[in-house]
Amino acid sequence: MQPYTASTYKWIKQLTLLMGCILILSNQIKASADNTIKQNKNNNHDVQSHHFWNQHFNSNKSIDYPVIFIHGINATLADWQQTVNLISSANYCSMSYQKENKNWIDKRANQHCNIWNIRYYEPNLAKELLIGNLTLYSNRLKEMIRIIKQETKQNKVTIVAHSMGGLVARAYMSLDKESWNSVHKILTVGTPHEGVSIAPPIMNHWRDLHKNSQFITSLNKAWKKQLESGYKQWGVVGAINLKKIPSLKHIKATSTDSGGPGYVQISSAIPFGEWKEAITNKIDIPTLNTTHFGYRVYTNNKHDGLLFDKTVLQAIIWATSP
Numbered sequence: 001m002q003p004y005t006a007s008t009y010k011w012i013k014q015l016t017l018l019m020g021c022i023l024i025l026s027n028q029i030k031a032s033a034d035n036t037i038k039q040n041k042n043n044n045h046d047v048q049s050h051h052f053w054n055q056h057f058n059s060n061k062s063i064d065y066p067v068i069f070i071h072g073i074n075a076t077l078a079d080w081q082q083t084v085n086l087i088s089s090a091n092y093c094s095m096s097y098q099k100e101n102k103n104w105i106d107k108r109a110n111q112h113c114n115i116w117n118i119r120y121y122e123p124n125l126a127k128e129l130l131i132g133n134l135t136l137y138s139n140r141l142k143e144m145i146r147i148i149k150q151e152t153k154q155n156k157v158t159i160v161a162h163s164m165g166g167l168v169a170r171a172y173m174s175l176d177k178e179s180w181n182s183v184h185k186i187l188t189v190g191t192p193h194e195g196v197s198i199a200p201p202i203m204n205h206w207r208d209l210h211k212n213s214q215f216i217t218s219l220n221k222a223w224k225k226q227l228e229s230g231y232k233q234w235g236v237v238g239a240i241n242l243k244k245i246p247s248l249k250h251i252k253a254t255s256t257d258s259g260g261p262g263y264v265q266i267s268s269a270i271p272f273g274e275w276k277e278a279i280t281n282k283i284d285i286p287t288l289n290t291t292h293f294g295y296r297v298y299t300n301n302k303h304d305g306l307l308f309d310k311t312v313l314q315a316i317i318w319a320t321s322p
Contacts, residue, residue, distance in 0.1 A: 047313040053087040057114070062320045065184045066152045068116045068145065072163025072190075073205065074129075077119050079162065082308040087316065088115035095147070097122055097140050103147060114152065118144055120168065133204035134164070134215055138171035142179060145172070149182065156184040158319050162307060163264065164209065166191025167219065174222045185294070187235040187319040190257055190306045192264045193220065193271035197254075211268070220271070227272075227292050235295030237315050238269030238278065242300045251279050257303040264303060270296060284311045286318070294318070 046052050056062050067087075069080040077094050084092050093113035094106045097120050107113065120137045121128045145157055161169040166188030173180045195211030208215035227234075240251055244259030253275065256263035267275045272292050279298060281287055286297040295318045299311040306312055 045314070045317070047310060047317070048086065050086065050089045054089060056317065056320070057087075063158070063184060063322050064114070065154050065156045065158050065320075066114050066116055066148050067158045067160060067316075067320055068118060068148060070118060070120070070141070070159060070161035070165035070169055072161075072165045073209075074125070075119075075162075075165075076121075077117050079304075079307050080117050080160075083313070083316075084115055084117045086308075086313075091115070092117060093151075094118065095144055097144070101143070103144055105147070105151075112152070116148055120144070120165075129203055129205075131204070134168055134171055134208040137168045137205075138175060141168055141172040142175060145179075145182060156182055158184045159186040160189065160316060160319060161186070161191065162189045163191055163303065164205070166193070167209075167216075170223060171215075171219055174219060180226070183233070185233045185235065185319045187237070187295070187315055188269075189237045189312055189315075190239055190264050190269055190303050191236070192268040193236075194265075194268040196262065196264065196268065198262045224272075232289055232294035234293050235315055235318055236270050236293050236297075237306065237312055238266045238275065238298040239264075239301045239303070239306055239309075240266055240298065241302050248279070248283065257301065257306070266298060270298060284314075286315065288318075 069084055071079045091111060092115035094117045096104045098104050099122060120140045148157060149155060159169045169186055173183055192209060195213060195216045196209050197211060207213060239257035240255045241257055241259045245251065245255060251266065253265060253267035255266050270278050274290060274292055274296060278296055284297065284299050286295055288295060290296050295315060297311060297315060299309065301309050
């Protein structure tokens with residue numbers, strides 16, 4: 001057997017180094033893949049289990065501010081009930097407006113409550129439909145939040161609001177500096193931030209909901225000033241009923257969460273033109289810290305289906321986090 005030449009030794013050395021680099025790279029790729037799998041596993045929370053929410057609210061991943069669920073138009077405490085039961089394990093409080101300076105509170109055996117389900121309508125809904133308006137509801141909400149902060153001994157709250165309730169909540173925050181500063185985060189779900197196309201003017205709150213109403217115009221003007229200053233505590237969830245369109249490629253500004261003109265358009269639920277950017281992302285995958293929002297996502301569901309929806313539950317994790 002002839003001895004290796006110098007060039008052969010050099011080639012063997014280079015080959016050994018190359019194999020070593022390949023082994024290191026292979027280990028790095030495996031570690032990265034393992035981390036991705038672990039991360040995906042962590043991201044795919046079982047958000048529809050009591051166990052998850054119990055862990056969430058008892059960890060440093062959540063903030064200790066009370067979470068307030070606010071209903072939409074012509075609604076009751078029952079609207080958010082399924083979600084409230086899930087995340088609180090039925091350990092929650094409810095509050096209903098009765099009349100001026102009087103709210104009925106169900107504290108369920110006087111326990112400390114961090115989850116609140118509230119109703120800003122008075123008991124006589126027929127009367128409410130005649131005299132109610134969104135500015136009135138925002139002032140009622142202000143008093144209810146004052147009571148909740150007093151009950152929980154906290155100076156801030158987290159708001160999760162459906163449909164018209166999102167406008168009521170934003171109007172409350174716009175009342176004064178104290179109201180604005182009292183909200184840790186606000187998550188609006190299927191809310192017509194730019195109004196709705198069909199809103200019969202025969203009732204005040206319907207008049208407020210029209211896309212060209214004074215209420216909508218003034219509210220968005222006031223909020224734009226805050227958003228331009230870098231406010232990122234607002235999360236939005238928009239929805240489209242995909243059964244009403246051929247595919248995701250057919251989504252347009254007027255696509256709604258139940259297919260009809262009286263429902264909330266995606267361009268209104270994700271306002272200020274951001275719906276266009278939102279639908280370029282994968283459905284149900286949120287985007288953080290966009291131009292106007294701290295959290296933005298769209299999903300496939302009907303308007304009322306959003307009240308118990310996995311994508312909304314994921315968004316509530318964001319809303320209740322530091």
